[in-house]
Amino acid sequence: MPAILIAIVAILVVAPLVRIFVSTLTPDGLDAWRTVLASPLSNNLWWRPLLNTLLLGFGVATGCLLLGGFLAWLVVLTDVPARNFIGTLSTLPFMIPSFAGALAWGTLFRNDRLGGSPGFFQANGFAIPDWLAWGLVPTLIVLVAHYFSLAYTIIAAALSSVGADMIEAGQMAGARRSRIFFGIILPVVTPALIAASSLTFAGAVSNFAAPALLGLPVRMQTLSTRLFGMIETGQNERGFVLALLLIAVSATLLFFSDRLVSGRKAFTTVTGKGGRTKRFALGVWRWPLFALAAAIGMMTSVVPVLVLAASSFAPQSGALFSNWTLHFWVGEGGGEIAQGQAGLFRNPVLIDALFATLKLGIVVAMTTMVLGLCLAYTIVRHKGSLLANALSQLAFLPLLVPSIAFAAAYIALFGAPIGPFPSLYGTFALLVLAATAHNLPYAVQAGRSVLGQISADIEESARLTGASFLTRMIFIICPLAIRGLLAGAILVFVKMVRDLSLVVLLFTATSPVLSMVAYRYASEGFMQFANAITLVILVICLAASLLAHVLQNRVQKWKQ
Amino acid sequence: QDLDKLTAEELVPLAVKEGSVTVFSLSSRIARVEAAFEAAYPGIDLIGVDMSSVKQIARVEAEQQAGVHAVDVLYLADTPVVYDKLLAAGRISNYVPPRMAGELEDRFKEPLLIHRLSTKVLMYNEAAYPDGAPVSNLWQLTKPEWKGKVLMVDPSQRGELLDLLTEIALHPDEMAEAYKAEFGKDIEVDSDLQGAGEQYVRDLFENDLILVANSDVVNKAVGDKTAKNPPVGFTTYSDRRDNEKEGWALQVANDVVPANGILFPAVLAIADNAPHPAAARLLIDFMFGDDSPSGGPAFEPFNVPGDYATRKTITDDPDSVPLEKLNAWTIDAARTAAARSRISDLIIALQ
Amino acid sequence: MMNAPHVQAQDAIRISNLVKRFGEFTAVRDVNISVPRGAFLVLVGPSGCGKSTLLRMLAGLEAPSSGSISFEGRVVSSGEAGVVADAGARDAGLVFQSYALWPHMTVSGNIAWPLKVAGWSKAKREDRIEEVLNFLGIFALRDRYPAEISGGQQQRVAIARTIAPRPRILLFDEPLSNLDAKLRIEMRSELMRIHRATGATSVYVTHDQVEAMTMASHVAVLNNGAVEQFGSPIDLLRYPHTTFVASFLGTPPANLLPVSRKGDMLAFGDLPLAPAALAGAHGEAQLLYRAQDIAVGAVEGKPKLVASFAEAAPIAGQTMVTATVGDLRITAMAEGYFTAAPGDRIELAFVREPDAVFTAEGQRID
Amino acid sequence: MMNAPHVQAQDAIRISNLVKRFGEFTAVRDVNISVPRGAFLVLVGPSGCGKSTLLRMLAGLEAPSSGSISFEGRVVSSGEAGVVADAGARDAGLVFQSYALWPHMTVSGNIAWPLKVAGWSKAKREDRIEEVLNFLGIFALRDRYPAEISGGQQQRVAIARTIAPRPRILLFDEPLSNLDAKLRIEMRSELMRIHRATGATSVYVTHDQVEAMTMASHVAVLNNGAVEQFGSPIDLLRYPHTTFVASFLGTPPANLLPVSRKGDMLAFGDLPLAPAALAGAHGEAQLLYRAQDIAVGAVEGKPKLVASFAEAAPIAGQTMVTATVGDLRITAMAEGYFTAAPGDRIELAFVREPDAVFTAEGQRID
Numbered sequence A: 001m002p003a004i005l006i007a008i009v010a011i012l013v014v015a016p017l018v019r020i021f022v023s024t025l026t027p028d029g030l031d032a033w034r035t036v037l038a039s040p041l042s043n044n045l046w047w048r049p050l051l052n053t054l055l056l057g058f059g060v061a062t063g064c065l066l067l068g069g070f071l072a073w074l075v076v077l078t079d080v081p082a083r084n085f086i087g088t089l090s091t092l093p094f095m096i097p098s099f100a101g102a103l104a105w106g107t108l109f110r111n112d113r114l115g116g117s118p119g120f121f122q123a124n125g126f127a128i129p130d131w132l133a134w135g136l137v138p139t140l141i142v143l144v145a146h147y148f149s150l151a152y153t154i155i156a157a158a159l160s161s162v163g164a165d166m167i168e169a170g171q172m173a174g175a176r177r178s179r180i181f182f183g184i185i186l187p188v189v190t191p192a193l194i195a196a197s198s199l200t201f202a203g204a205v206s207n208f209a210a211p212a213l214l215g216l217p218v219r220m221q222t223l224s225t226r227l228f229g230m231i232e233t234g235q236n237e238r239g240f241v242l243a244l245l246l247i248a249v250s251a252t253l254l255f256f257s258d259r260l261v262s263g264r265k266a267f268t269t270v271t272g273k274g275g276r277t278k279r280f281a282l283g284v285w286r287w288p289l290f291a292l293a294a295a296i297g298m299m300t301s302v303v304p305v306l307v308l309a310a311s312s313f314a315p316q317s318g319a320l321f322s323n324w325t326l327h328f329w330v331g332e333g334g335g336e337i338a339q340g341q342a343g344l345f346r347n348p349v350l351i352d353a354l355f356a357t358l359k360l361g362i363v364v365a366m367t368t369m370v371l372g373l374c375l376a377y378t379i380v381r382h383k384g385s386l387l388a389n390a391l392s393q394l395a396f397l398p399l400l401v402p403s404i405a406f407a408a409a410y411i412a413l414f415g416a417p418i419g420p421f422p423s424l425y426g427t428f429a430l431l432v433l434a435a436t437a438h439n440l441p442y443a444v445q446a447g448r449s450v451l452g453q454i455s456a457d458i459e460e461s462a463r464l465t466g467a468s469f470l471t472r473m474i475f476i477i478c479p480l481a482i483r484g485l486l487a488g489a490i491l492v493f494v495k496m497v498r499d500l501s502l503v504v505l506l507f508t509a510t511s512p513v514l515s516m517v518a519y520r521y522a523s524e525g526f527m528q529f530a531n532a533i534t535l536v537i538l539v540i541c542l543a544a545s546l547l548a549h550v551l552q553n554r555v556q557k558w559k560q
Numbered sequence B: 001q002d003l004d005k006l007t008a009e010e011l012v013p014l015a016v017k018e019g020s021v022t023v024f025s026l027s028s029r030i031a032r033v034e035a036a037f038e039a040a041y042p043g044i045d046l047i048g049v050d051m052s053s054v055k056q057i058a059r060v061e062a063e064q065q066a067g068v069h070a071v072d073v074l075y076l077a078d079t080p081v082v083y084d085k086l087l088a089a090g091r092i093s094n095y096v097p098p099r100m101a102g103e104l105e106d107r108f109k110e111p112l113l114i115h116r117l118s119t120k121v122l123m124y125n126e127a128a129y130p131d132g133a134p135v136s137n138l139w140q141l142t143k144p145e146w147k148g149k150v151l152m153v154d155p156s157q158r159g160e161l162l163d164l165l166t167e168i169a170l171h172p173d174e175m176a177e178a179y180k181a182e183f184g185k186d187i188e189v190d191s192d193l194q195g196a197g198e199q200y201v202r203d204l205f206e207n208d209l210i211l212v213a214n215s216d217v218v219n220k221a222v223g224d225k226t227a228k229n230p231p232v233g234f235t236t237y238s239d240r241r242d243n244e245k246e247g248w249a250l251q252v253a254n255d256v257v258p259a260n261g262i263l264f265p266a267v268l269a270i271a272d273n274a275p276h277p278a279a280a281r282l283l284i285d286f287m288f289g290d291d292s293p294s295g296g297p298a299f300e301p302f303n304v305p306g307d308y309a310t311r312k313t314i315t316d317d318p319d320s321v322p323l324e325k326l327n328a329w330t331i332d333a334a335r336t337a338a339a340r341s342r343i344s345d346l347i348i349a350l351q
Numbered sequence C, D: 001m002m003n004a005p006h007v008q009a010q011d012a013i014r015i016s017n018l019v020k021r022f023g024e025f026t027a028v029r030d031v032n033i034s035v036p037r038g039a040f041l042v043l044v045g046p047s048g049c050g051k052s053t054l055l056r057m058l059a060g061l062e063a064p065s066s067g068s069i070s071f072e073g074r075v076v077s078s079g080e081a082g083v084v085a086d087a088g089a090r091d092a093g094l095v096f097q098s099y100a101l102w103p104h105m106t107v108s109g110n111i112a113w114p115l116k117v118a119g120w121s122k123a124k125r126e127d128r129i130e131e132v133l134n135f136l137g138i139f140a141l142r143d144r145y146p147a148e149i150s151g152g153q154q155q156r157v158a159i160a161r162t163i164a165p166r167p168r169i170l171l172f173d174e175p176l177s178n179l180d181a182k183l184r185i186e187m188r189s190e191l192m193r194i195h196r197a198t199g200a201t202s203v204y205v206t207h208d209q210v211e212a213m214t215m216a217s218h219v220a221v222l223n224n225g226a227v228e229q230f231g232s233p234i235d236l237l238r239y240p241h242t243t244f245v246a247s248f249l250g251t252p253p254a255n256l257l258p259v260s261r262k263g264d265m266l267a268f269g270d271l272p273l274a275p276a277a278l279a280g281a282h283g284e285a286q287l288l289y290r291a292q293d294i295a296v297g298a299v300e301g302k303p304k305l306v307a308s309f310a311e312a313a314p315i316a317g318q319t320m321v322t323a324t325v326g327d328l329r330i331t332a333m334a335e336g337y338f339t340a341a342p343g344d345r346i347e348l349a350f351v352r353e354p355d356a357v358f359t360a361e362g363q364r365i366d
């Protein structure tokens, strides 16, 4: 199996990367390398954006670990009231596009640097300094508010598999709760922490919307804004060079963090002696902590959703909270508003788009999870070997490749017939292939952190029965790792239903997906419709995650 | 080529035989063209895919490298890049429908057929400045009173704005003259720069030019009807049409020397080895509309105030400054393409 | 059947009317036990009788459903108040039946952590770690991770981790079950040495008869969640109150023969064994014969029984022979090494009077 | 020191020159064992000596570093080829030392799953599950999850799961370690019954002397990864080749007294114990005395030693008394119930000749 996986990863991930790399070896490309790395421009093109990017990456990863870890602990390991509610709130922000967070920040903290209507605080007489309104600090905060839910999802999955025994042994040692949390619980879920921090790091460094909206007014460039700009202004080679460099930097970081989990240390928390789960009683802290968690949820999901919702109701994007109308949702066409466009729910393509989106999301989530599970399994079972390290690195890289470069590489590689295989050009299959590769990191990272918790003897005892690999996966491994696997699937699903670049570049669709419909509206300047679609997408994602939750509870009866 | 000479009527039977035509369009309004086209030519299925110019370029490049020829017509802007990456590389070819050959000005037919022109021009708030634009010379924007009060979308993020600055750089003499008019002395150009245009770009940046992520932000900041002391910004003239809907007071500053911005084209081109060559030509012909003032159903979707049709028969919106009166430079894809990277490097260095 | 708890303030551990239910199922029912400071209480009982549950309640990991537990006169848990003194506040150490080692720490890390928590200085910690590692014979393994050592080694790490901080109450849940006989003997006496040296009060669950007999100052035999008999080990062995206790303790296990009155004798089937007077007025009874009271081979003038040979194990120069009569297993002792093929017919002689007599329901008849 | 493997095609299990290394550490070194079909091989040895590792290699879960394992003449693993026949293809069942239950399946689910995998029909499956559940006395627990049952109950589920599909090779890793003595005796004879009934070949790891003696057709004593002695249980007990084996087997454990030649006697310290001729030419030797060869209390005309009382445990009507002389533990037998306070001085008499004599290095002198 490792051989097959290597082949698959080579085709799906390495080949496109190599292609991108090769495309920077043309004379133009070599020139770009020089400009980026060794020219008067390299400071502004590479070093300063790199610094900003790394600050963001580390800051966001740290913030997400703290926030996501705290919430995961609260939901999984304590008797905080309304655990499911907090849990759901905590998974939401990742489903809300980060631009909504940036907009929400603006509604509150915007100052008069740009003119236009000021934010809530400024309007009420608080002077907001530039550093709080624009640049690194707000970008960091907005990104943490967006990505912490990713960390939450992964850490919660891992925490839910920490057996009571280990925690109780800590209690017997007389350790206080926080000591147990930091000394025992967090370290045994190190793989999840690594996974969460690498994903949030990658998310933060590749995020475009937040740094563009909040950073550009003070001329803060990150690698992602630079990269976007380079491609947007036709300087693809420079863009690719930046992307490759960013990949190299992140891969180095990942390499070192991987070493933390690839040594001899074991992180098995699901053992063959049955696993009870343990909940701490919070005592007097129950309600205060609940309030804190609920407040975080409010700020990070309810506020952005409100802003999104408001912007789908408000006819004027400058005045989000006045003159609300349902027109953009259900209005009849032909009137004054929206140049006579009918409401979203009257758009005949909506239903088609909805189904196309669901199909795409579900198919890609499944293919990605299957491949990701196999990869994660191989990485975990061959922990510390060269094979595992290589696979783990490679499976992480696609996250940082700009979609447009990735898609272009796919067309170039699979557009033409290869040997006996027909050309995949424009087919759904090609899209699925590319999307699978592109989203692989979510699946692999989410999977490996929970797989590593399952002690080997549980699987060995299944092997002895003569059960095949597949049978073991389905009946033993998956049920035990279900929470992490579903978490990965949801992340992939969310990413996929929002993705635009891959879809338009790779697929000549007869029926568009929602993100294309949203793009249509947005390109016409009808942000209300686009925001309404974003909300529809959000509802789909939420439904998917609730479904996953139900499924998980059915499979994990033993944990109750 | 033989097909290039055929009239629309002659193309129809060939096109019907081909059965369909695929077009990548920068505007989603292609959907309305599709309806009109399929009504006009039953039997030819138009497949419109909306995609930004950048993605069109990336996709066509990648496809053709893989030997795939699936798209027929490209409708896109970003002409300097198109010129460089597609036209010069032979990935697309120019086609001028015989019907238009006589009607269009020559500059709209070469190197690529221009369908209409959009703008990036200096806009101000007519509610705050009821007596007309507060700016009459571009150089005023480099003075302290406009410090931090000029907005544009980051030209290192968006091609059109980069084109705007490039165009300014490409007019050193006019810029030098305007400088003299404003400051009463000859301009001194820094030794590392070429000409007054580049000096202007530098001075503008150093006067705390505010860069933002998208034009919506510019519009909101500049146009807000209630604002007391609003900034000015370079943005799209046609956004003025949203004034009422959004509560803006956007107006173009037309009396600005030497120019208030640029006009940039949206072009139509035929992809190399297009699978439906006749239908592709028929579609391009169709998209120029009929001879009515609105251009008929084929052109109407694109006939918005502030954008300009290249066809003379199509009348512009009465509220807009007519094309001839608009004090903007029209970009030249080839020249811009050549100068663009230098300006790009300049603004990168200025960040 | 059960000793009333001595109500003494100085009882190190006092368990009163303790009950633990898991849903419908009652794992511990109405347990009353008190032991003084320095006692070594051994809990024995069949698998699933509630020993671990009792231990976990003593440790403060599980709240009682009702009843209470006091340490040194202070109530630490009760059915009403739940866990009053938290596990960490009891100064108790528990060796988990499942070991519960921390997989991400090395052997020495596992031992060090509780010491760190207790705020020991680095130097003291290192000394102590070295001491317990040596004491348990696992010094060479100190840098390995739990996944890299054998079951018995893991068990020893679990012990080391628990005793290292010198808690005042030591709770052991089958701590030596995975060790070999030789090591177990050593460990046993070392644990006793620690127990005596520190004056800690220990509660110890074991299935090993010899451990129970040699270590215990008090033994509680649990059956089905309830205390069947509580007392000193030798008392329990010599004067079991019930057949349950009688058959549960002792190496080799004692034999219980169901007999019924035939004339003035109590007969096992047709074989008269003992005077009917022993059973008082009861028509049916059970006779307790120790293995050493039954010889292999006929003995002149003693009742004899033909049984089918099952197995033989040499023990202290004799051989412990097990044979079956119908469904009944009878264990007898033979001199020297004795063996036969399974199923062979052998004769058993009842060379002494029964050691005790019980009713058919299992209560002792005195 | 070790029997050469009999090269016979019909050997059910043949282990040749088997070595297993974990990095630097050698867990199993050059093991050679063969047993015929239907054999019951018991592995004993101190904690960490490589028993589980050997079992895991037999199961096919671990590839040997070198050497080979054949089942019925077919090589199933070897150092060169790795695991040839995969774990699932060996028709072997393993009771894991760690149980390795599937935590997400109920007790009956755990037992059912291997049967499902083996393609048993539903009806057959249910019958079989009921059968093994009853057999192990855990029928009432069938709908609980592993986390909801006690340690001993979990262990029984692990046994049930392994025997349910009736594999041809049964591997047991300390399967009864967490059961009480009474249950253990029952389980032991039931397992033997299964073993005999199915004709399976079994390999069984245990620390229980009685299990080793009663169940084994062959015993291998492992020490430090190598086979120290291999043979029938009674042979090993009576003719240990080394002091290691001598001190490892037997209840109570045998005593080894280091002696040196003093004139024509071998003396322990100043106490002459046996004629020097027994040790041949050796100046130093070790004498093996069984516990029953040492009496408590002076005996006329027998060498006697004063020792310090450590502990006493009643066993088969006698008392096993352990006392220490310096660092040396000596186990003696006293008639009836004997007890003393730890540290009391007692006299021990060597009532018989030593049972065997070994060199100072531990080899037997014949």
Ligand SMILES: Nc1ncnc2c1ncn2[C@@H]1O[C@H](COP(=O)(O)OP(=O)(O)OP(=O)(O)O)[C@@H](O)[C@H]1O
Binding pocket: C147, C148, C149, C150, C151, C152, C153, C178, D022, D025, D026, D027, D045, D046, D047, D048, D049, D050, D051, D052, D053, D054, D097
């Ligand atoms: N992964 C590993 N890495 C290094 N050493 C190991 C590893 N697994 C086991 N060992 C060592 O190999 C030796 C044999 O282990 P094994 O589990 O076979 O012992 P065992 O005889 O079953 O002991 P026990 O009776 O305690 O279960 C032990 O000393 C153990 O520490």
Ligand SMILES: Nc1ncnc2c1ncn2[C@@H]1O[C@H](COP(=O)(O)OP(=O)(O)OP(=O)(O)O)[C@@H](O)[C@H]1O
Binding pocket: C022, C025, C026, C027, C045, C046, C047, C048, C049, C050, C051, C052, C053, C054, C097, D141, D147, D148, D149, D150, D151, D152, D153, D178
């Ligand atoms: N969470 C639970 N839910 C239901 N029943 C439980 C639960 N935990 C334990 N039990 C039951 O409670 C009883 C007592 O369990 P406990 O673990 O105390 O037994 P034990 O005496 O330690 O047995 P062993 O010697 O096998 O370890 C068992 O019958 C067990 O099945």
Ligand SMILES: [Fe+3]
Binding pocket: B034, B038, B045, B046, B047, B048
């Ligand atoms: Fe169509």
Ligand SMILES: [Mg+2]
Binding pocket: C051, C052, C053, C097, C173, D150, D151, D152
């Ligand atoms: Mg227990």
Ligand SMILES: [Mg+2]
Binding pocket: C150, C151, C152, D051, D052, D053, D097, D173
């Ligand atoms: Mg073992």
